[in-house]
Amino acid sequence: MVEGVWLWLTLLAIGSTTILTRGxxxxxxxxxxxxxxxxxxxxxxxxxxxxxxxxxxLLLDAGAFDPVNPKFAAGIVVALAAMRSxxxxxxxxxGMGVLLVLRKGLGW
Amino acid sequence: xxxxxxxxxxxxxxxxxPMSVGLIPWAIVTGxxxxxxxxxxxxxxxxxxxxxxxxxxxxxxxxxxxxxxxWLIFVTALVLNLRFVIFSAALAPAFHGASWSKRLLSGYLLxxxxxxxxxxxxxxxxxxxxxxxFYVAPALLCWSMWQLGGIAGILGAGVFPKDxxxxxxxxxxxxxxxxxxxxxxxxxxxxxVGGLGAVLLRGLPLRLGVxxxxxxxxxxxxxxxxxxxKRRQAW
Numbered sequence: 001m002v003e004g005v006w007l008w009l010t011l012l013a014i015g016s017t018t019i020l021t022r023g024x025x026x027x028x029x030x031x032x033x034x035x036x037x038x039x040x041x042x043x044x045x046x047x048x049x050x051x052x053x054x055x056x057x058l059l060l061d062a063g064a065f066d067p068v069n070p071k072f073a074a075g076i077v078v079a080l081a082a083m084r085s086x087x088x089x090x091x092x093x094x095g096m097g098v099l100l101v102l103r104k105g106l107g108w
Numbered sequence: 109x110x111x112x113x114x115x116x117x118x119x120x121x122x123x124x125x126p127m128s129v130g131l132i133p134w135a136i137v138t139g140x141x142x143x144x145x146x147x148x149x150x151x152x153x154x155x156x157x158x159x160x161x162x163x164x165x166x167x168x169x170x171x172x173x174x175x176x177x178x179w180l181i182f183v184t185a186l187v188l189n190l191r192f193v194i195f196s197a198a199l200a201p202a203f204h205g206a207s208w209s210k211r212l213l214s215g216y217l218l219x220x221x222x223x224x225x226x227x228x229x230x231x232x233x234x235x236x237x238x239x240x241x242f243y244v245a246p247a248l249l250c251w252s253m254w255q256l257g258g259i260a261g262i263l264g265a266g267v268f269p270k271d272x273x274x275x276x277x278x279x280x281x282x283x284x285x286x287x288x289x290x291x292x293x294x295x296x297x298x299x300x301v302g303g304l305g306a307v308l309l310r311g312l313p314l315r316l317g318v319x320x321x322x323x324x325x326x327x328x329x330x331x332x333x334x335x336x337x338k339r340r341q342a343w
Binding site: 006007008009011013015018022023028033043047059075089104 | 130133134137145146147151154155158159160161163164165167168170172173174175176178181182184185186187188189190191192193194195196197199200203208211212214215216217218271272273274276277279280281282283284285286287288289290294295298299300301302303304305306307310317318319321322323324325326328329330333
């Protein structure tokens with residue numbers, strides 16, 4: 001866990017990316033343009049980044065590769081809920097529900 | 109205050125109201141996620157104010173929890189926010205002639221929903237006063253909803269028992285963002301390669317596996333896009 005002054009520095013660093021990206025062209029003026037190839041590659045950045053953050057949490061159990069674990073089961077339910085329903089709450093209720101039942105109810 | 113500024117502000121707020129209310133569940137979840145990662149109430153409120161970007165906030169929480177180095181957290185946040193460079197480039201002409209402080213404020217406030225709903229009319233409008241009202245009023249509405257929802261989540265997080273694995277809310281929130289993105293094959297390839305890359309390369313020092321996975325995912329998506337185009341042309 002990052003703590004204390006380091007945490008605040010970290011928050012400022014994360015916050016600086018908000019200004020750097022959102023402000024980039026708004027601040028530098030309308031003359032600048034983004035190269036088309038870069039623009040196309042950037043389209044894949046959010047999906048790749050989100051997946052790189054999510055997948056280890058779903059497929060690893062205590063650091064070891066183990067796809068048969070409660071979080072992966074809950075993850076499948078979350079994906080189905082997010083695909084099928086427009087309710088913003090359902091994936092959270094369903095995902096946390098499955099995880100809690102498996103961990104606390106069944107002791108997995 | 110200028111009459112056309114007020115008119116722009118009213119129209120912008122009316123347009124944004126439904127979507128801004130939709131931010132509240134997200135803000136609450138982000139608030140709960142920050143607290144269950146181990147941030148204090150003040151630190152969580154600070155993060156909501158300083159960063160004001162849900163994806164970057166949720167995405168960096170696992171790295172903060174793991175004690176990852178500062179530069180790695182910075183690069184990950186940068187990648188998660190990269191889509192805003194595209195929005196910023198598209199919106200830039202609408203801020204023609206605006207002061208530097210207005211541009212800085214506009215940059216900080218530029219969230220996804222604002223771009224989706226307002227960009228089109230903003231770029232077609234000629235009156236700079238109307239444009240400023242039409243941008244800044246709905247932008248501040250989104251900001252207020254995000255902060256209010258965040259405060260509710262941050263203060264309400266203590267209601268849940270500690271052993272409820274609430275940190276999993278972060279993963280759920282990131283999944284809910286990811287699922288609607290995966291509509292084409294190239295995007296699916298980027299998602300799978302990014303995710304499995306991060307898992308397979310988890311042994312790299314300094315948690316570099318995450319960045320390596322992201323880079324592989326972007327490259328794979330780009331290659332897959334080229335490949336599907338070529339096949340389509342060959343037919």
